[in-house]
Amino acid sequence: xxxxxxxxxxxxxxxxxxxxxxxxxxxxxxxxxxxxxxxxxxxxxxxxxxxxxxxxxxxxxxxxxxxxxxxxxxxxxxxxxxxxxxxxxxxxxxxxxxxxxxxxxxxxxxxxxxxxxxxxxxxxxxxxxxxxxxxxxxxxxxxxxxxxxxxxxxxxxxxxxxxxxxxxxxxxxxxxxxxxxxxxxxxxxxxxxxxxx
Amino acid sequence: xxxxxxxxxxxxxxxxxxxxxxxxxxxxxxxxxxxxxxxxxxxxxxxxxxxxxxxxxxxxxxxxxxxxxxxxxxxxxxxxxxxxxxxxxxxxxxxxxxxxxxxxxxxxxxxxxxxxxxxxxxxxxxxxxxxxxxxxxxxxxxxxxxxxxxxxxxxxxxxxxxxxxxxxxxxxxxxxxxxxxxxxxxxxxxxxxxxxx
DNA sequence: TGTACATCAGTGAACGCGCGTTCACTGATGTAC
DNA sequence: TGTACATCAGTGAACGCGCGTTCACTGATGTAC
Numbered sequence: 001x002x003x004x005x006x007x008x009x010x011x012x013x014x015x016x017x018x019x020x021x022x023x024x025x026x027x028x029x030x031x032x033x034x035x036x037x038x039x040x041x042x043x044x045x046x047x048x049x050x051x052x053x054x055x056x057x058x059x060x061x062x063x064x065x066x067x068x069x070x071x072x073x074x075x076x077x078x079x080x081x082x083x084x085x086x087x088x089x090x091x092x093x094x095x096x097x098x099x100x101x102x103x104x105x106x107x108x109x110x111x112x113x114x115x116x117x118x119x120x121x122x123x124x125x126x127x128x129x130x131x132x133x134x135x136x137x138x139x140x141x142x143x144x145x146x147x148x149x150x151x152x153x154x155x156x157x158x159x160x161x162x163x164x165x166x167x168x169x170x171x172x173x174x175x176x177x178x179x180x181x182x183x184x185x186x187x188x189x190x191x192x193x194x195x196x197x
Numbered sequence: 198x199x200x201x202x203x204x205x206x207x208x209x210x211x212x213x214x215x216x217x218x219x220x221x222x223x224x225x226x227x228x229x230x231x232x233x234x235x236x237x238x239x240x241x242x243x244x245x246x247x248x249x250x251x252x253x254x255x256x257x258x259x260x261x262x263x264x265x266x267x268x269x270x271x272x273x274x275x276x277x278x279x280x281x282x283x284x285x286x287x288x289x290x291x292x293x294x295x296x297x298x299x300x301x302x303x304x305x306x307x308x309x310x311x312x313x314x315x316x317x318x319x320x321x322x323x324x325x326x327x328x329x330x331x332x333x334x335x336x337x338x339x340x341x342x343x344x345x346x347x348x349x350x351x352x353x354x355x356x357x358x359x360x361x362x363x364x365x366x367x368x369x370x371x372x373x374x375x376x377x378x379x380x381x382x383x384x385x386x387x388x389x390x391x392x393x394x
Numbered sequence: 395t396g397t398a399c400a401t402c403a404g405t406g407a408a409c410g411c412g413c414g415t416t417c418a419c420t421g422a423t424g425t426a427c
Numbered sequence: 428t429g430t431a432c433a434t435c436a437g438t439g440a441a442c443g444c445g446c447g448t449t450c451a452c453t454g455a456t457g458t459a460c
Contacts, residue, residue, distance in 0.1 A: 204456095
C-alpha cells in the first residue's frame with residue numbers, strides 16, 4: 001500500500017542508518033538486504049523502491065556513518081582549549097568503547113580492507129571520508145607547515161591501531177597496541193606543538 | 198586416482214600458497230574454493246581430501262602469507278647497519294609495489310577488517326601474526342625501554358597507511374598518506390635512537 | 395622381487411542454502427477536475 | 428470541497444546464481460605376503 005511522501009523519506013533514511021550500523025558491525029558481505037530491511041520492520045521486496053542496488057546503499061551508508069563518526073569526534077573536542085583537542089579526539093578514537101562497538105564507530109576502521117574490493121563509486125565515497133578525516137585532524141593539529149603530513153600519519157596510526165586491536169582475540173595485546181599508538185601519536189603531536197612555539 | 202605421498206603434500210602446499218595469494222588479493226569472502234583449486238589445476242571436489250573446511254585453509258593461508266611477508270621485510274633489512282634497518286623495512290612496507298600488490302604483501306594490511314568477522318581459530322592466527330610483526334619491529338628499533346610501545350605505534354601506522362592508500366581511488370591522496378606515514382614513523386624512530394645515545 | 399589387495403587423491407555431479415534482484419499484486423496516497 | 432483515477436510503497440513468492448560441502452566412482456599408489 002502506498003505511503004505518504006514523509007513516510008517514504010523516513011523509510012529510506014532508516015534503511016541507510018540500519019545499514020550503516022550492520023555493515024560496520026559485520027562487513028558489507030556479511031549482511032544481506034533481507035536482514036537490513038527486517039531491522040527497520042519491512043520485508044526485503046520493498047528495497048528496490050528506494051535504492052537501485054545494494055551498492056548504492058553501501059555508498060550512502062558509508063557516507064552517513066562517516067558523518068556520525070566525525071560529529072562524535074568534534075563533540076569530544078568541543079569546548080576544549082586548542083592544545084587539548086587532538087588528545088581528546090585521539091582518546092575517543094582509541095577508546096575501548098570504539099574498539100568494542102564498530103557499529104557506532106569509524107567506517108574506515110570497520111570497512112577499510114573491504115573498500116578496495118568494492119565498486120568504483122564506493123571507493124570514491126571512502127576517498128571522501130578519508131579526506132574529511134584528514135582535514136578534521138589537520139585542523140586540530142598545530143598550524144605548522146607539515147600538519148597535513150602529521151595528520152596523515154596520525155590518522156593512519158589511529159585506524160591501524162583500532163583495526164589491529166579488533167583483529168586480535170588477545171585483550172592484553174589489544175590494550176598494548178592501543179596504549180602504544182596513544183603514546184606515539186600524542187608524543188609526536190606534542191613535539192610538533194613545541195616546534196611551533 | 199590415487200597420488201604418491203610426495204604429490205599429495207605438494208598439492209596441499211600449492212593450495213595454501215594459491216589461497217594465500219587470492220585471499221590477500223580479493224578477500225576471504227571474495228574467493229571461492231572452486232577458484233583456488235582451479236588455480237592449482239584441480240577441480241573443487243578434491244579440496245576436502247586436504248582440508249576439513251574453508252576456515253582451515255584460511256588459517257593456514259594467513260600463517261603462510263605472514264611468514265613470506267616477514268621474510269621479505271627481513272631481506273630488505275639484511276646486511277644493513279643497525280640504525281638503517283627500520284628505515285629499510287618501513288620503506289619496503291610503504292612502497293608503491295606493496296600497495297599495488299596485496300597478493301604478495303602483508304596479510305594484516307590485506308585482511309585485517311575481515312579478521313574480526315572470522316572464526317575464533319582464524320583470529321588466533323591473526324593474533325600470532327600481529328605479535329610476530331611487533332617482535333620483528335621491536336628488534337629492529339632501538340633498545341630503549343619503550344621499544345615495544347614504539348613498535349606497536351609504528352606497526353599500526355604502517356598497516357593503517359597501506360590500508361588507507363588501498364581504500365582510496367585517488368593516487369595523489371594515497372601518495373600523500375604514504376609520505377606522511379613514512380615521515381612520521383621514521384622521524385619518531387630517529388628521535389628514539391637519539392634518546393638512546 | 396613379484397603378486398593381490400586395500401587405500402585414497404582426484405573427478406564431477408549433486409546437495410541445500412542464502413544471496414541480490416524481479417515481479418504481480420494490494421490498497422492507501424497524491425492529483426486532476 | 429468532493430469525487431474519480433493514477434501513482435507507487437510495501438508484500439511475499441519466485442528467479443538464477445554461486446557458495447561450501449558431500450558423495451559415488453576411478454584407478455594409481457602403498458602395503459602385506
